[in-house]
Every structure is written in C-alpha cells, then in structure tokens.
Amino acid sequence: MTMTKLANATLFDLKTGLSEEETSKKRFLTDMEKLFNDTETLQKELDAGNNPMIYEYYALDLPKTEGDIQYGTSIVYPGTLGGEYYMTKGHFHEILETGEVYFCMSGQGYMLMENPEGEWEIEELVPGRAVQVPPRYAHRSINTGNEPLVTFFTFRADAGHDYGSIETKGYRKLVVERNGKPEIIDNPKWQQ
Numbered sequence: 001m002t003m004t005k006l007a008n009a010t011l012f013d014l015k016t017g018l019s020e021e022e023t024s025k026k027r028f029l030t031d032m033e034k035l036f037n038d039t040e041t042l043q044k045e046l047d048a049g050n051n052p053m054i055y056e057y058y059a060l061d062l063p064k065t066e067g068d069i070q071y072g073t074s075i076v077y078p079g080t081l082g083g084e085y086y087m088t089k090g091h092f093h094e095i096l097e098t099g100e101v102y103f104c105m106s107g108q109g110y111m112l113m114e115n116p117e118g119e120w121e122i123e124e125l126v127p128g129r130a131v132q133v134p135p136r137y138a139h140r141s142i143n144t145g146n147e148p149l150v151t152f153f154t155f156r157a158d159a160g161h162d163y164g165s166i167e168t169k170g171y172r173k174l175v176v177e178r179n180g181k182p183e184i185i186d187n188p189k190w191q192q
C-alpha cells in the first residue's frame, strides 16, 4: 500500500530558533531600505560596507489551502539603526481578516500592531509569552534586547503577506532606544 504523507514536523532549536532541516529566508539591511526611519544613517552604513542580517525566518513549503496552517520561527537579531531597534518589515495579511499567534521562545522585544483604521496595540514578547495578533492588524516584531528575539508563529496558510502600505507609509509608531530604554514615538514620516 502506498501512503501519501500529509503531516509535517520540523525540529527547531529552542534557544536560537534555527532549524538544520530547513533553509531560512534572510533579511539584510539592504532589504530594509524603506523600512527604517533614519534613511541617512542607513545609507551611511551601506556606504561603509556594512550590511548586517537583521532577521531570518522560515517559510516552510507547506500546502496553502484555507484549511491548512503555516508555521515556523522568526529570529530578529539585536541592534539599532539611527536609534530604531532592529525589527521585521511587518505586514498585513492579504486576507485581512486573518489573525496569527506568536510564541516567544527566547530574547525580548515587542509585537507592534496597527489596523488600517489607525488603531494600534503593542504587546511585550518575553520567553514563554504568547501573543495573538487580531485579524486586520499589521504586525512587526521588534528586538529591544541584547540577544536574538526568537518567536514561533502560526497562521492560516492561505492568508498571504501584504507589505504595500508599510513600505510606502510605514507604521504610525516607532520603537526607539532613549537613554538605553525602549520608547514608543510617533513616526515623524507617517502621512495619512
């Protein structure tokens, strides 16, 4: 009898979030040119030949029907650029009404969320804490610590990623380092 295997399992390291069985997608400073607020400092870094990896994550090759579930880990490395903490690009789901759950495995930071109506929320990520991103909310993880921020995520597999408005308008809020501590400020470049 031949059997088609439908279940999927992946081993991730609890501390680093990395998997030896899969290849991660990597985002470097060059991939974030429109995302960090201080474009001048960003350009200076690139001109000086610095192009650090900001984050990596797993987009596993799993089926994407409306009943399937996608999962993986995301690792945001520690650092700041022009005072803004390293972070993911952040995205809405193409199926806007799709939520997502993140479980923090290691490191510390925040999940910053905002919806198209302009409401925003922020939740702390510390090891053991699970955060549910509500439907309609764009979500970005931000590393405010000195170690990699490692999260496990899971969401409806056909939800899709919509970066459009974040790459053009950004988020309404930024998380920056002030006197060694994270502070939430208005994004000076955000426009209606």
Ligand SMILES: O=P(O)(O)OC[C@H]1O[C@H](O)[C@H](O)[C@@H](O)[C@@H]1O
Residues within 6 Å of the ligand: 057, 073, 074, 088, 089, 090, 091, 100, 139, 140, 153, 154, 161
């Ligand atoms: O898609 P980004 O905003 O660049 O973030 C990278 C990845 O982070 C998360 O962990 C998500 O759940 C992934 O679906 C996402 O693609």
Ligand SMILES: [Fe+2]
Residues within 6 Å of the ligand: 091, 092, 093, 100, 139, 155
């Ligand atoms: Fe998502």
